Amino acid sequence: MTEMNEMQFDGFRSGFVALVGKPNVGKSTLLNAYVGQMIAAVSAKPQTTRRRQLGILTSEKAQIVFVDTPGMHAGEYKLSQFINEEAQYALMDADLILFVVDASQMPDKEDQALAAEIQALKEPGKLLLVMNKMDLVPAELAADRRTQFQKLLPFDDLIEISAVSAPGRDLLLEKVSSLLPEGPKYYPEDQITETYEREIAEDLIRAAALENLRDEVPYGIFVRMDDYKAREDNLRYIHATILVERDSHKGIVIGKGGLMIKKISTEARQKIEDMSGEKVYLELQVKVEKNWRNNPEFLRRYGLSHE
Ligand SMILES: Nc1nc2c(ncn2[C@@H]2O[C@H](COP(=O)(O)OP(=O)(O)OP(=O)(O)O)[C@@H](O)[C@H]2O)c(=O)[nH]1
Ligand SMILES: [Mg+2]
Structure with a gap:
């Protein structure tokens, strides 16, 4: 983008922020919390989300377009292929990727495979590791958990949150805003999604x-x-x-x-x-x-x- 173009947005930031990760890590819960409405179905079981879904958050200074995606997983069905492609398309289109993990469990092979896949697509600074469900991690285990997850993405930022409580979510939001480029308002400010x-x-x-x-x-x-x-x-x-x-x-x-x-x-x-x-x-x-x-x-x- 040229300097001229950047000036026309007058400091307003915007962009597409993909929420990707394994099934059941809390991506849709986070999307709902940010838009303040139940627009994405949530359940205690994996594979709740099957399609991409937008959650649009507009303030005076920024418009963050969260893109919820289905949890990526290995599956034999033709449906699984669609599900994984949905996540990959969101990854490719994103200005910023939030790689969401479930911090209440140790990282596993699937997390490692996903980390490698995501990292290959994006340069540093465009990727944030979000350790969700920290409310379920006993305090004495938190430091070790962080070290374990840090190994997944050595060069990038990591943030600890709980999708079900406000302080971590606010911190993540600030971080996301600061990482987005200057840009236009893609959607009217009262619109929160595109899904019927x-x-x-x-x-x-x-x-x-x-x-x-x-x-x-x-x-x-x-x-x-x-x-x-x-x-x-x-x-x-x-x-x-x-x-x-x-x-x-x-x-x-x-x-x-x-x-x-x-x-x-x-x-x-x-x-x-x-x-x-x-x-x-x-x-x-x-x-x-x-x-x-x-x-x-x-x-x-x-x-x-x-x-
Ligand atoms: N304790 C706790 N539970 C959470 C948190 N975030 C999500 N959950 C729960 O985790 C489960 C899965 O949440 P979802 O938001 O459906 O997860 P998802 O990543 O969208 O899952 P898929 O759509 O299957 O990929 C639900 O039972 C949520 O209530 C959190 O921060 N803390
Ligand atoms: Mg979901």
């Missing part, structure tokens, strides 16, 4: 299923929104179909006497109401879509393929 409410609702339903189901079942779930419409004042009618990969999974999702689907539905409705600020009437049904995670046509139709 109905897409967020789909993810919230899937997250409720992830929280409640065990083993392989929840990972083979796809939520299809059939109806998402306003009805009367402040009431939204939602009809969605939970697609599962096998006949035997259908019964598990429905549960004995329909108890499981009821539980998923109640939790999802609550989260969608919190997100949308509306009363929600949610109807769920369960259907089998055999082996959809490896079905190129299905994945293309629902935007889960780059091909």
Whole structure:
């Protein structure tokens, strides 16, 4: 960028900040905390996020466009390929990368592989290692943990935070702002994301299923929104179909006497109401879509393929 161009922004900083890392390290939790709203589904299980999602934070001095990504992981499915590509595209487009790790566990081979991959893409100063979940690390272990994680990225900055508490988040925000280049306001200042409410609702339903189901079942779930419409004042009618990969999974999702689907539905409705600020009437049904995670046509139709 030329000096002339830089001057035109008058000290305003902006840029795209990718949140990348293994599944379940707290990337979406961090995104939600920054925008102050539940725009990205969160669950206690890995692979909650399946697509890139923006969280836009605008102040007088800067516009930070966080890009939440799905946790990168080794997977055999065609869906896994899409998920990993989503993260890689975000990496390539980013002005700054936040490599988020779960500090409550020791770094493992996956962290090492990711660190190498990310480092190869970016020059120093464009990459920050974020040690999240520090609230779960006993004080006497903190120093050693830092040393262990520091080995992943020797030349770069490291910051310790907890996505669920404000002081660390504020510190990280300051750091991020200072590392961004001068630039324009890419989005209107009142916009916090590009994702439609109905897409967020789909993810919230899937997250409720992830929280409640065990083993392989929840990972083979796809939520299809059939109806998402306003009805009367402040009431939204939602009809969605939970697609599962096998006949035997259908019964598990429905549960004995329909108890499981009821539980998923109640939790999802609550989260969608919190997100949308509306009363929600949610109807769920369960259907089998055999082996959809490896079905190129299905994945293309629902935007889960780059091909
Ligand atoms: N104690 C604690 N829990 C956290 C923190 N950050 C996230 N969590 C929890 O960790 C779990 C995973 O959080 P997510 O935000 O869904 O993780 P993610 O990195 O987006 O995961 P994927 O979308 O699967 O890649 C949830 O149960 C969160 O509540 C933290 O700083 N401290
Ligand atoms: Mg996520």
